[in-house]
Amino acid sequence: xxxxxxxxxxxxxxxxxxxxxxxxxxxxxxxxxxxxxxxxxxxxxxxxxxxxxxxxxxxxxxxxxxxxxxxxxxxxxxxxxxxxxxxxxxxxxxxxxxxxxxxxxxxxxxxxxxxxxxxxxxxxxxxxxxxxxxxxxxxxxxxxxxxxxxxxxxxxxxxxxxxxxxxxxxxxxxxxxxxxxxxxxxxxxxxxxxxxxxxxxxxxxxxxxxxxxxxxxxxxxxxxxxxxxxxxxxxxxxxxxxxxxxxxxxxxxxxxxxxxxxxxxxxxxxxxxxxxxxxxxxxxxxxxxxxxxxxxxx
Ligand code: SF4
Numbered sequence: 001x002x003x004x005x006x007x008x009x010x011x012x013x014x015x016x017x018x019x020x021x022x023x024x025x026x027x028x029x030x031x032x033x034x035x036x037x038x039x040x041x042x043x044x045x046x047x048x049x050x051x052x053x054x055x056x057x058x059x060x061x062x063x064x065x066x067x068x069x070x071x072x073x074x075x076x077x078x079x080x081x082x083x084x085x086x087x088x089x090x091x092x093x094x095x096x097x098x099x100x101x102x103x104x105x106x107x108x109x110x111x112x113x114x115x116x117x118x119x120x121x122x123x124x125x126x127x128x129x130x131x132x133x134x135x136x137x138x139x140x141x142x143x144x145x146x147x148x149x150x151x152x153x154x155x156x157x158x159x160x161x162x163x164x165x166x167x168x169x170x171x172x173x174x175x176x177x178x179x180x181x182x183x184x185x186x187x188x189x190x191x192x193x194x195x196x197x198x199x200x201x202x203x204x205x206x207x208x209x210x211x212x213x214x215x216x217x218x219x220x221x222x223x224x225x226x227x228x229x230x231x232x233x234x235x236x237x238x239x240x241x242x243x244x245x246x247x248x249x250x251x252x253x254x255x256x257x258x259x260x261x262x263x264x265x266x267x268x269x270x271x272x273x274x275x276x277x278x279x280x281x282x283x284x285x286x287x288x289x290x291x292x293x294x295x296x297x298x
Pocket of ligand 1: 129130131132133134135136198199200212215216
């Protein structure tokens with residue numbers, strides 16, 4: 001194996017390791033370093049950036065492959081089913097020991113975003129996010145809006161064209177209908193919190209891709225951790241399916257009570273669907289009345 005092959009092989013193993021960590025822990029893992037020791041095998045060690053996380057599994061690299069240059073910064077493109085995602089890795093040799101670090105600045109988010117204790121702080125820390133390709137196609141990052149201590153959070157799938165333009169969720173015609181639906185059960189937009197699973201608009205309003213959801217969902221979880229709502233209303237089939245990790249149809253999802261992060265969840269029509277098909281307004285009204293009843297009971 002040539003030196004070049006050796007380096008590529010190691011980088012491949014690092015990427016595989018990162019992909020495994022990403023699957024296990026989302027983006028909450030930070031590779032802090034690996035060392036090439038005098039034993040037959042060198043170890044990759046990783047530390048979790050949050051104490052909540054469990055120890056990561058060990059990955060071993062055969063000693064013969066561990067020949068790297070003195071210091072090297074590598075930006076690799078990990079090919080995903082839907083496109084490419086950048087992963088920058090710095091690999092440094094110090095006295096025979098190899099260290100690596102994932103350069104999270106590539107994602108343009110503050111590495112301490114998990115520590116945010118306010119929505120505003122979280123917004124500031126992640127609003128330049130480039131974790132997925134939607135970061136480069138959006139006009140505006142759409143964090144969310146409403147009461148930071150709301151009992152009820154409404155969650156859509158992703159921003160549309162109006163939302164992308166204005167940086168606020170549910171502001172177009174669908175948003176106006178949503179305001180009317182809320183008013184019909186004596187709620188104002190300011191009483192609840194409104195956000196989406198994805199914070200950036202998918203081109204042509206296509207459905208969110210699994211890799212985009214995987215990249216962005218930790219932000220939603222953090223939002224909910226800060227708000228501590230008692231009830232979530234998913235707006236639309238895609239939001240319900242994506243949040244609840246199911247392929248069930250909207251008909252199957254409606255009327256049932258689910259849980260997400262320990263929070264009760266209901267699913268109803270997306271307001272845009274009600275604009276397209278007014279016949280769905282009656283069943284949507286039944287869902288919203290059920291939501292209001294649960295809201296009053298919590
Ligand atoms: S959709 Fe989410 S993960 Fe992707 S760039 Fe936007 S904020 Fe980041």
